[in-house]
Amino acid sequence: MTDAWRGVLNVLLGAFAMAIFPLAAVIFLIWEARKVMARMQDRLGPTNAGTYAGPFALFQTFADAIKILTKELIIPTGADRGVFVMAPVLMVAVAIAVWAVIPLGPTGLQVVDLDIGAFYVVAISSLAPFSMIMAGWSSRNKYAEVGAFRAVSQIVGYEIPQVLSLLIPVMLSGSLSLQSIIRAQNVPYILVAPVAALVFFLASAAEVGRLPFELAEADSEIVAGFFTEYSGMMFGAFYLGEFINNLTASVIFSVLFLGGWRGPWVDQVPLLGIVWLMLKALLVFNVLVLFWAAMPRLRIDQVLAFNWKFLVPLGLAELLTVALVDKAMVTAGVTGGIERAAGLLAANLLLGLAVAGVLSQTSRSTRQRQSFRRPPVVHP
Amino acid sequence: MYLGQLIFLIVGCVMVAAAIRVVTSHRIFHAALWLIASFFCVAIVYMLLESPFMAGIQLFIYIGGIAVLTVVAIMVTKDAMSADSRTVSNGWSAAIVAISLFGVMAWTIVQLDLPTEPGMPVSGDSLPLLGAALVDPGGYLLPFEVVSVLLTVVLIGALFLGREH
Amino acid sequence: MIHPYAVVGLFLLVSVFFGIAPLALAWLFSPKKANPRKQQVYESGNPTFGETWIEFKAQYYLFGLAFLAFDVEAAFLFPWALAYNQLTLYAVLEAAIFLGILGIGLIYVWRKRWLEWM
Numbered sequence: 001m002t003d004a005w006r007g008v009l010n011v012l013l014g015a016f017a018m019a020i021f022p023l024a025a026v027i028f029l030i031w032e033a034r035k036v037m038a039r040m041q042d043r044l045g046p047t048n049a050g051t052y053a054g055p056f057a058l059f060q061t062f063a064d065a066i067k068i069l070t071k072e073l074i075i076p077t078g079a080d081r082g083v084f085v086m087a088p089v090l091m092v093a094v095a096i097a098v099w100a101v102i103p104l105g106p107t108g109l110q111v112v113d114l115d116i117g118a119f120y121v122v123a124i125s126s127l128a129p130f131s132m133i134m135a136g137w138s139s140r141n142k143y144a145e146v147g148a149f150r151a152v153s154q155i156v157g158y159e160i161p162q163v164l165s166l167l168i169p170v171m172l173s174g175s176l177s178l179q180s181i182i183r184a185q186n187v188p189y190i191l192v193a194p195v196a197a198l199v200f201f202l203a204s205a206a207e208v209g210r211l212p213f214e215l216a217e218a219d220s221e222i223v224a225g226f227f228t229e230y231s232g233m234m235f236g237a238f239y240l241g242e243f244i245n246n247l248t249a250s251v252i253f254s255v256l257f258l259g260g261w262r263g264p265w266v267d268q269v270p271l272l273g274i275v276w277l278m279l280k281a282l283l284v285f286n287v288l289v290l291f292w293a294a295m296p297r298l299r300i301d302q303v304l305a306f307n308w309k310f311l312v313p314l315g316l317a318e319l320l321t322v323a324l325v326d327k328a329m330v331t332a333g334v335t336g337g338i339e340r341a342a343g344l345l346a347a348n349l350l351l352g353l354a355v356a357g358v359l360s361q362t363s364r365s366t367r368q369r370q371s372f373r374r375p376p377v378v379h380p
Numbered sequence: 381m382y383l384g385q386l387i388f389l390i391v392g393c394v395m396v397a398a399a400i401r402v403v404t405s406h407r408i409f410h411a412a413l414w415l416i417a418s419f420f421c422v423a424i425v426y427m428l429l430e431s432p433f434m435a436g437i438q439l440f441i442y443i444g445g446i447a448v449l450t451v452v453a454i455m456v457t458k459d460a461m462s463a464d465s466r467t468v469s470n471g472w473s474a475a476i477v478a479i480s481l482f483g484v485m486a487w488t489i490v491q492l493d494l495p496t497e498p499g500m501p502v503s504g505d506s507l508p509l510l511g512a513a514l515v516d517p518g519g520y521l522l523p524f525e526v527v528s529v530l531l532t533v534v535l536i537g538a539l540f541l542g543r544e545h
Numbered sequence: 546m547i548h549p550y551a552v553v554g555l556f557l558l559v560s561v562f563f564g565i566a567p568l569a570l571a572w573l574f575s576p577k578k579a580n581p582r583k584q585q586v587y588e589s590g591n592p593t594f595g596e597t598w599i600e601f602k603a604q605y606y607l608f609g610l611a612f613l614a615f616d617v618e619a620a621f622l623f624p625w626a627l628a629y630n631q632l633t634l635y636a637v638l639e640a641a642i643f644l645g646i647l648g649i650g651l652i653y654v655w656r657k658r659w660l661e662w663m
Contacts, residue, residue, distance in 0.1 A: 456603045
C-alpha cells in the first residue's frame with residue numbers, strides 16, 4: 001500500500017468519525033429535548049413505563065430508531081418517485097456535510113481547517129432548501145406543496161441577516177477559517193458584538209425551522225408540511241436532518257460568538273475542547289428547546305415582516321456600526337484589544353437601546369391606532 | 381497532475397450530461413434539478429482550479445439564489461406545473477440558436493490571446509487582496525458602488541411588481 | 546499529505562453515504578406490501594381534489610428576487626470583511642456607502658408599503 005492510499009484511508013476514517021459524531025450527539029439530544037419540553041409542559045416525557053429503556057429512558061431514541069427501520073416506505077401514487085426518494089438523502093447529506101470544517105478542538109479534532117470555513121458553512125447550507133422543495137413538489141400533495149413554499153420563502157429570506165451578522169466575527173478576526181476565528185476570541189464575540197449575536201441567533205432559529213418559525217411543517221395546519229407523505233425511515237431522515245441542523249446551528253453559534261472550544265485547561269488536554277464546545281452548544285440548543293416549548297407559531301406575513309423589517313435592517317445597522325466604530329477607534333489610536341472590545345460593546349449597547357426605544361414606540365403607536373378602530377361600546 | 385485530470389474528466393462528463401438533460405427533460409421541474417446538478421459540477425471544477433471562494437459563490441449565489449428562484453418561478457407558473465408539460469415546442473430553431481451562439485463564443489475564446497501568467501502575482505491568500513481591491517479607488521471602487529445601485533434597482537423593481545394592483 | 550480540497554470532496558462523499566445508508570437499511574428491513582389504498586395521498590382523510598401541481602402565488606417569487614439582491618451583496622462583502630483589518634477609514638466608508646445605497650432602497654420599499662404580504 002502506498003503512502004497516498006494510506007493518506008486517503010486516514011482521511012476517510014476521520015471523515016467517518018466526524019460524520020458519526022453529530023448522529024450520535026443527536027440521538028442523545030432528541031431524548032434531552034423531549035425531556036426538557038415535557039418538563040416545560042408539566043409532563044414526564046419518555047419514561048420506562050412500558051419496557052425498560054435504560055436509566056431515565058435514555059435509550060428511548062435507540063428503540064425508536066430501530067422501530068422506524070422496520071416500517072414500510074410508502075411512496076404515494078402520482079408522486080415523482082426519483083425526486084421523492086432523493087429529497088431525504090439530500091437533507092441528511094447537507095446537514096452532515098457542514099461538519100467538515102467544524103473545529104471540535106485545538107488541533108487534529110477537525111476534518112479540514114478550510115481557509116474559507118465560514119463561507120463553506122453558508123454555501124453548503126444554502127443547498128438545504130432544495131430538499132424541502134423536492135419533497136414538497138414530488139409528493140403531489142397540497143399540504144406538502146404549501147409547506148415547501150413556506151419553507152423556501154422563510155429559509156431563503158433569513159439567510160440574509162444570518163450572513164450579515166456572520167460577517168462581524170469575520171471582520172473582527174480577519175479570517176474566514178473557523179479555527180482562526182476561535183483563536184482570535186480572547187474576548188468572546190458575544191461580549192464584543194451582542195447585537196450581532198442576537199441577530200445571528202434569531203436568524204439561525206428561523207433557518208432550522210422550529211417554533212416560533214415552524215410554519216413550514218405546522219402540524220396543526222398542514223399535517224407535516226413538506227414531508228407529509230413520507231413514512232418510515234424517509235420520515236426519520238427528515239426528522240434526523242432537522243435535529244442535526246439544530247445541533248449545527250448551536251455549534252456554529254458557539255464557535256462564532258462563544259469562543260468555540262476555548263476554556264480552562266484546553267492547552268494541557270486538547271480533548272477537553274470537545275467538552276467545552278459541546279457544553280456551550282448544549283446551552284444554545286436548550287434555549288432553542290425552550291423556544292419550541294414556549295412560543296406560538298407565527299403566520300407567514302409575520303415571519304416575513306420579522307425578517308425584512310427587523311432582522312435585515314438591524315443586521316445592516318450592526319454591520320455599519322461595528323465597521324465604522326472599530327475603524328474610527330483604530331484611526332484615533334485605540335489599538336489595544338480590550339479597549340477596542342469595550343468601545344464596540346458600548347456602541348452595540350447604544351444601538352440595542354435605540355432599537356428597543358424604536359420598537360416600544362412603534363408598538364405603542366400601533367396599539368393606539370388599533371384602539372381607535374375598536375367599535376364603540378353600545379349601552380343597552 | 382494525473383488524478384486531478386481524471387476527476388476533471390468525470391466531473392466534466394457529468395456536467396455535460398446534466399446540461400443535456402436540462403434541455404431534454406419532459407418535466408420542467410426535472411430540468412431545473414438537472415440545472416442544479418450542472419451548477420454543482422461547475423463548483424467542483426472551481427475547487428479543482430484551487431479557487432474555493434468561486435466554488436462557494438457558485439453554491440451560494442447560483443444554487444442557493446438563482447436556482448431556488450428558478451424553481452420557485454416554475455412553481456408559480458401555470459403551464460409549467462401541469463403534470464406532463466412538453467417543455468420544447470419548437471426545439472429545432474432553439475437548437476440552431478444555441479449551437480450558433482456556442483459557435484460564436486467558442487470561436488471568440490479560441491481567437492483571444494489569453495495570458496498564461498497570472499495578471500497579479502499573489503503569494504498566499506488572495507481573498508483579502510480582492511477585498512482591498514474592491515474598495516480601492518485605483519481598483520474596482522466604481523464598479524463596486526454601481527453594483528449596489530443595480531441591486532437596489534432589483535430590490536425596488538421586484539417589490540414594485542408585487543404591490544397591490 | 547492530501548490536499549485540503551480533496552479532503553472536502555471525500556467528506557462530501559461520506560456525507561452522501563450517510564444520507565443513503567439509513568434508507569438502504571430501512572429498505573432491507575421494511576415490509577414491502579404496497580396497495581392502492583395505502584398509497585393514496587393523505588389530505589386529512591378527504592379524497593384528493595383537483596390537480597395539485599397548479600400555479601402558486603407569485604409574491605413568493607418576488608420576495609425571492611428581493612432576497613437575491615441581498616444575497617449578491619453579501620457575497621461581495623465577504624472579501625471586504627476579510628480585508629477589513631488592513632483597510633483605511635476611507636475604504637470602510639466606501640463600503641458603508643455600498644451598504645447604505647441598498648439600505649435606502651430597503652427603507653424606500655418599506656415606506657411605500659411594498660413589503661407587506663398580501
